[in-house]
Amino acid sequence: MKRLDVIGNVSRDVTRYPDHRGGAHLGGAALFVALAATRAGRPAAPVCVLGEDLAHLPQAQRLDGIDWSARGEGAGPSTTFDLRYDLRGELVDVRTEYGAAERLTDHALAHVDRHPDDTYHVCCRRPLDAAAVLGRLVHHGATFSVDFFLPSAENMIRRTAARLNRASTVFVNAAEYLLLLSIIDTSTLREVVVTDGPRPARVWALGRQIASVTPPPRSPNEVSGAGDTLAGTFLAHRSQGATPAEALAEAVDAAARFVAAPPYPIPAQRRT
Template sequence: MERLDVIGNISRDLTRYPDQRGRSRLGGAALFVSLAATKAGWRAAPVCVLGSDLAHLPEAPGLDMLDWSARIQVDGMSTTFDLEYDLQGELMAAGTDYGVAEGLTEHALRHVDLHPHGTYHVCCRRPLDVTAVLGQLAGCAADFSVDFFLPSAEAMIRAAADWLPKATTVFVNAAEYRLLEQVIDCDTLPEIIITDGPRAAVVRRFGRQVASAVPPPQPPREVSGAGDTLAGTLLALRSQGATTAQALAEATAAAASYVAAPSLPRPAPRRG
């Protein structure tokens, strides 16, 4: 079974909610997608750039299950996100310092050049040059799926538009789907998976709905990373032969469990 290579950021996050939920924690779409895929039985490798502050992650308990061979580590600080949510879990504001992730595009292009026949998931977020990366993946006929991050989704969807019909799956939330509809005829896309928080997630293929699943109710503690968890779980289950309906049901359940669980703490470097 092919490895899933996940192109994206790994970050140090601070999440904030009006009711005092939230904390400093480990984050980044490349991490959450890779962890979810690995837990669901598919070996996954974050294609990322780690700063010296997170250089110890490959040895950290719980993270050593990942395949870290596709990451590079450079001197400097890793990406940081300051994420502010409302009580319903809608993202209200995001502050970012990309740090060493400014080198992610160059690293991703080099990695794809070395592994042109891999299976990829691309987290379409700044500072990644999605036009260059998706163009290279499409040019070598690699299998790839994509997702977006609402604060940058409008620009990233426009940059990715020419390549989206070649993606196996496009993951969006309800707000991102409305942006997607403004840029491209969604009926031309092989598959779109649309999530909507606690409401039903649906799968559409060339404009026709083929599956839906309502997440089991869970009291939310942390929503950042829920969509990444759904994406990684669903991709892993389908790689093992699950039907789309089965994979969507299990992936929505995994995302619901994720939002009810404690945040992923940033592990301290090992001593000695």
């Protein structure tokens, strides 16, 4: 089975909710997509740039299933996200310091050139130049999927619109799907997975709905990373021959379990 190379951030996150949930923990789309795919049976590697503060992650026990060989390392701190949510789990505000991830585009482009036959998932969010990366993937004829992050989704969708019909799967939430509909003809997209919090998740293929799954009721603890968990699980099961409906059911269940679980603590560096 081909490895899934996940281009995106691995970060330090601080989440805040009105009911005082949240706090500091490990985050980043590249991490959670890769971790979910690995747990669903598909080898996966974050294509990321770790700062000095997270350079020890490859030795962390809870993350030892991930293939860290595609990572880069840079001077200074890793990306940090300060994320504020409402009680429904909708993102209200985000503040970001990209740190070492400012090198992510160059690192990703070099990785694609070295491994043009790999399968990719691209987390289309800053500071990545997603248009350049998708252009390089299309140039090499690589198989790839994409997702977006609402604060930058409109800009990213517009910049990548010409390449999205080459994606195997596009992952969006309900608000991002409305942006997608306003920018491109979604009937040209092979597969679109649309999530909507506790409401049904759906799969659309060439403009036609082909699957719908309602998440099981779970009391949410941490929503940051749930969509990434869904994406990684869906991609893993699709690569193993599951139908869109079967893969969506597995992905929705994995995301529901993720939001009910405690967040990942930032592991301490091991003493030598």
